[in-house]
Amino acid sequence: MNDIAALERPAAARVAQELPEHIVEVISDSGEGAQRCGQSLAAIAARSGNGIWTVEIIPAEIQPPARSVAGASGIRIRIGARRVTNGGDQTDLAVAFNEQVLLGRVKAGELKKGATIILESMWRDHADPAIVASYTSTVTALRESAFHVVEAPLEQECRKLVADARKGKNMFVLGMLCSIYSLDLELARAQIALIFGKKESKIIASNVRLMEAGFAWAESNLDFKYRIPAQKITEPQVVVSGNTAIALGVLASGMDICAMYPITPATSASHYLSECFERVGGLVHQAEDEIAACAFAIGASYAGRCAVTITSGPGYSLKQEGIGLAVMAEIPLVVVNVQRGGPSTGQPTKVEQGDLLTSIYGSHGDAPKVVMAVSSIEDCFYSMITARKIAETFNMVVVVLSDASLSTAQQPFPRPAFSEDWLAPPIDQTPVPEGAKPYDWDPLTGMARRFVPGQPGGMHTITGLAHDRMSKVAYDPAINEEGLRARSLKLAALQKTLRTPPVYGGDDGELLLVGWGSTQGVIEEAVDRLRARGKAVSSLHLRFIQPLPSGIKPILQRFARVLTIEGNWSDRLDDELIDADNRRYSALAMMLRSRYLVDVDCWSEARGQPIKPGSVVAAALAKLDQPVATEV
Amino acid sequence: MGSALHHCVIRLHEEHHALEDYQGGVPRWCNGCGDNAILAAVQRLCRDEDLAPERTVFVSGIGCSSRFPHYMRTYGFHGIHGRAFPLAEGVKMARPDLHVFVNTGDGDCCSIGAAHWIHAIRYNMNLTVILHDNHVYGLTKKQASPTSPTGFKSNTTPRGAVLQALNPLTVTLGVQNASFVAQGVDWMPEQLYDIIRRAYRHRGFSFVRIIQRCPEFLPKMFEPWLHDPGRTLVLTHENGLQPSAEVSRIYRNQREHDPMDLDRAREIASAEDPIPVGILYHNPEIPCYEDLRGAGSPRSPERTRAGLEAELDKYTIWPQEDQGKLPQAA
Numbered sequence: 001m002n003d004i005a006a007l008e009r010p011a012a013a014r015v016a017q018e019l020p021e022h023i024v025e026v027i028s029d030s031g032e033g034a035q036r037c038g039q040s041l042a043a044i045a046a047r048s049g050n051g052i053w054t055v056e057i058i059p060a061e062i063q064p065p066a067r068s069v070a071g072a073s074g075i076r077i078r079i080g081a082r083r084v085t086n087g088g089d090q091t092d093l094a095v096a097f098n099e100q101v102l103l104g105r106v107k108a109g110e111l112k113k114g115a116t117i118i119l120e121s122m123w124r125d126h127a128d129p130a131i132v133a134s135y136t137s138t139v140t141a142l143r144e145s146a147f148h149v150v151e152a153p154l155e156q157e158c159r160k161l162v163a164d165a166r167k168g169k170n171m172f173v174l175g176m177l178c179s180i181y182s183l184d185l186e187l188a189r190a191q192i193a194l195i196f197g198k199k200e201s202k203i204i205a206s207n208v209r210l211m212e213a214g215f216a217w218a219e220s221n222l223d224f225k226y227r228i229p230a231q232k233i234t235e236p237q238v239v240v241s242g243n244t245a246i247a248l249g250v251l252a253s254g255m256d257i258c259a260m261y262p263i264t265p266a267t268s269a270s271h272y273l274s275e276c277f278e279r280v281g282g283l284v285h286q287a288e289d290e291i292a293a294c295a296f297a298i299g300a301s302y303a304g305r306c307a308v309t310i311t312s313g314p315g316y317s318l319k320q321e322g323i324g325l326a327v328m329a330e331i332p333l334v335v336v337n338v339q340r341g342g343p344s345t346g347q348p349t350k351v352e353q354g355d356l357l358t359s360i361y362g363s364h365g366d367a368p369k370v371v372m373a374v375s376s377i378e379d380c381f382y383s384m385i386t387a388r389k390i391a392e393t394f395n396m397v398v399v400v401l402s403d404a405s406l407s408t409a410q411q412p413f414p415r416p417a418f419s420e421d422w423l424a425p426p427i428d429q430t431p432v433p434e435g436a437k438p439y440d441w442d443p444l445t446g447m448a449r450r451f452v453p454g455q456p457g458g459m460h461t462i463t464g465l466a467h468d469r470m471s472k473v474a475y476d477p478a479i480n481e482e483g484l485r486a487r488s489l490k491l492a493a494l495q496k497t498l499r500t501p502p503v504y505g506g507d508d509g510e511l512l513l514v515g516w517g518s519t520q521g522v523i524e525e526a527v528d529r530l531r532a533r534g535k536a537v538s539s540l541h542l543r544f545i546q547p548l549p550s551g552i553k554p555i556l557q558r559f560a561r562v563l564t565i566e567g568n569w570s571d572r573l574d575d576e577l578i579d580a581d582n583r584r585y586s587a588l589a590m591m592l593r594s595r596y597l598v599d600v601d602c603w604s605e606a607r608g609q610p611i612k613p614g615s616v617v618a619a620a621l622a623k624l625d626q627p628v629a630t631e632v
Numbered sequence: 633m634g635s636a637l638h639h640c641v642i643r644l645h646e647e648h649h650a651l652e653d654y655q656g657g658v659p660r661w662c663n664g665c666g667d668n669a670i671l672a673a674v675q676r677l678c679r680d681e682d683l684a685p686e687r688t689v690f691v692s693g694i695g696c697s698s699r700f701p702h703y704m705r706t707y708g709f710h711g712i713h714g715r716a717f718p719l720a721e722g723v724k725m726a727r728p729d730l731h732v733f734v735n736t737g738d739g740d741c742c743s744i745g746a747a748h749w750i751h752a753i754r755y756n757m758n759l760t761v762i763l764h765d766n767h768v769y770g771l772t773k774k775q776a777s778p779t780s781p782t783g784f785k786s787n788t789t790p791r792g793a794v795l796q797a798l799n800p801l802t803v804t805l806g807v808q809n810a811s812f813v814a815q816g817v818d819w820m821p822e823q824l825y826d827i828i829r830r831a832y833r834h835r836g837f838s839f840v841r842i843i844q845r846c847p848e849f850l851p852k853m854f855e856p857w858l859h860d861p862g863r864t865l866v867l868t869h870e871n872g873l874q875p876s877a878e879v880s881r882i883y884r885n886q887r888e889h890d891p892m893d894l895d896r897a898r899e900i901a902s903a904e905d906p907i908p909v910g911i912l913y914h915n916p917e918i919p920c921y922e923d924l925r926g927a928g929s930p931r932s933p934e935r936t937r938a939g940l941e942a943e944l945d946k947y948t949i950w951p952q953e954d955q956g957k958l959p960q961a962a
Binding site for chain 1: 656657684685686687689690691701702704705706707708709710711712715717718719720721722723724725726727729730747748750751925926927929930931932933935936937938939940941942943944946947948949950951952
């Protein structure tokens with residue numbers, strides 16, 4: 001039924017079916033442009049007024065072997081009639097450039113049962129019989145598994161227009177998808193002009209022709225067509241990835257210097273900043289290593305305005321001694337950690353929330369620092385402004401945790417309206433009053449005014465050694481505790497200014513889900529689904545984890561059960577050796593248990609994939625089935 | 633003419649500083665430690681160059697020598713082990729208007745901070761760097777350092793160090809963008825001062841290795857050189873240093889060396905006995921990283937606003953009534 005002949009049904013038969021949302025994937029070998037195709041589709045849908053969320057599927061190597069399961073490179077785009085906050089559960093429609101890259105996604109259960117698969121058909125006629133066999137047996141197996149497989153001659157069609165069809169295929173597919181989702185061709189043309197804007201006009205024209213050909217092919221060859229209702233856009237929206245939002249936030253925060261060393265998945269933030277930072281008087285310094293990047297940022301912060309260093313897990317580990325120095329000498333510093341799978345080199349391109357405890361407790365000794373976790377693309381932008389402000393107000397290190405999921409995900413958010421309040425004040429060069437001390441810790445808050453080089457009368461030597469209020473090296477036991485107390489009190493002073501986060505759902509009930517970081521949209525979608533089924537489930541999402549805002553304990557106590565949802569490891573109680581005595585909880589669960597003495601359970605996974613709302617629903621239902629723990 | 637007058641007025645009001653203005657806490661170095669000689673030379677330099685104490689920053693790592701900033705009455709940054717270079721680079725990049733010095737030891741620079749040392753040479757930022765090379769770890773109590781001589785018996789090499797010593801001069805001269813390399817010894821204070829002053833006046837990464845005595849852990853190491861001035865090779869040149877008659881009376885082993893001659897500088901650096909003293913290499917033409925990167929570029933709220941709005945424009949979806957505004961190619 002799904003053979004080529006069936007596809008040659010007249011276009012008139014296609015009536016767009018209206019859908020509330022759809023999840024589409026484009027999967028290819030690395031370098032075939034699937035991500036550019038998907039990002040463009042997302043941008044066009046967003047411009048049409050649809051909600052979108054994109055998730056990139058990135059292999060670890062630049063040129064992994066072609067036609068391999070591990071080499072799959074692609075993108076998932078969830079298009080909705082309303083705002084979309086996460087990548088959703090399973091894919092409804094997949095476009096694959098070969099059957100091997102598709103297989104990995106099928107085996108991982110990423111495709112919905114009965115999903116439509118548009119598959120490049122050229123492999124059926126390949127010179128290598130092994131490839132032909134692989135292709136035909138895969139198509140047969142997929143059809144036997146009830147997938148709706150449509151074989152499409154992508155390269156053959158592209159070759160009618162361009163010599164190197166492998167390079168142009170992605171734009172052909174973009175056109176197909178615009179037809180399938182009833183998107184405006186004019187927007188698609190404009191999008192192509194935007195993405196190839198730096199290239200010659202004939203390259204733009206050639207890509208537009210490929211896109212139009214894909215559109216026309218789909219119109220006359222496919223028997224399905226969808227329309228996802230769009231909402232009228234009333235406010236200007238920006239569509240960027242989390243890493244771009246971080247870079248824009250750095251620019252908007254008034255920070256001058258970003259020191260970094262290349263590391264996945266953080267680097268694209270610095271790439272983007274390198275493009276635009278100098279135009280406003282800032283600069284990105286690529287240091288010789290992560291330690292130097294941290295030290296460079298500390299030096300720059302010390303001498304002027306707060307600087308930022310952007311990294312991922314292994315780089316974050318390397319910066320620990322520097323972070324301790326900034327804590328001890330009370331130099332403001334913003335450290336961005338775009339988390340990836342760990343420990344060690346782990347899974348560089350995959351998502352994990354494994355660095356929470358190391359962010360809070362990292363560096364030796366008692367090194368209090370602020371830890372924030374961004375929860376959306378928009379939050380990536382504003383968190384940088386908040387982080388810079390906190391760092392300079394309290395002369396503290398502020399760690400901002402993002403992750404590999406947010407780093408490449410795209411979602412529209414209201415265009416920020418610039419405010420001068422975001423910016424740092426000019427560097428203070430006024431004379432220091434006679435007798436003023438460089439660490440004149442306030443007895444209540446632990447805060448002290450910082451003297452910056454250039455201020456007459458403020459000369460002193462800062463040091464990572466224990467020091468007194470004059471910044472003199474001190475080994476006196478009382479002075480050591482005085483410094484420790486002041487540095488710790490600053491966290492409490494900040495904590496008093498934080499608002500209690502809102503509860504999503506109802507104020508009390510059977511189960512509270514608690515999350516942090518990139519999972520906010522996923523957890524809240526799960527709460528919506530559970531409440532639609534009549535379950536008294538709510539959620540709480542934490543942006544500040546060190547310090548935790550006040551008012552959290554009463555919230556936890558209003559629910560019969562509390563479960564954290566985290567993208568990291570926790571021991572599973574069905575393992576024979578694991579019991580209540582030795583179970584290692586997820587990071588946030590451990591924090592909440594120790595701080596509030598509430599029996600917080602955890603559900604976590606560290607599969608390197610974004611957590612799905614369906615998984616959270618299942619975890620919540622399982623937790624609801626458990627009896628409520630009695631007070632011990 | 634107006635500017636010349638302005639210049640005069642400024643100079644009339646300028647404060648001049650005395651040696652005491654640069655003297656911080658009482659040094660806690662051992663009696664006879666070479667660090668004291670370096671401190672005296674640097675304080676004299678600050679006075680003679682009339683450096684505003686509030687615009688001068690001494691950055692150090694960890695070790696005996698890295699206590700240096702505590703003994704200056706300027707701004708100071710006593711950092712962490714091995715990281716004085718990147719800390720100082722950050723200071724200089726943020727504030728090219730400041731005079732930035734780096735004090736580092738043979739362990740700090742040549743061992744734990746070696747990666748930063750290599751790259752600091754390559755960045756060629758305008759920093760005056762003093763390598764306090766006493767050939768031993770002092771603060772941690774007598775371990776072999778990268779510059780310890782073969783056979784040196786220490787707590788980590790009780791049967792004698794087995795490796796050859798690293799030569800900081802040849803290493804520095806081997807790195808792309810080296811722009812100023814000199815060597816002094818703590819027992820020749822006049823030469824030491826002259827070298828440090830030339831280093832300060834060089835715009836770029838001025839690397840001065842100072843061979844210094846550690847009376848506690850290597851008390852006799854340099855006695856042969858102290859007793860025999862012939863084992864010191866004084867480098868002279870009209871573009872380098874010209875020793876005084878007094879120095880020349882004692883140190884007769886002199887050699888004319890043009891500091892622009894890199895090949896000859898490397899050859900001199902390789903010969904460790906006699907110890908070369910003077911300016912080995914000086915190339916004022918190598919650009920500084922902070923200049924190449926436009927450090928100190930002015931920022932203003934207007935500039936930030938304009939830059940941010942321009943970036944946001946690239947990614948903005950306008951309300952549908954404005955859909956005439958399709959995305960524009962960059």
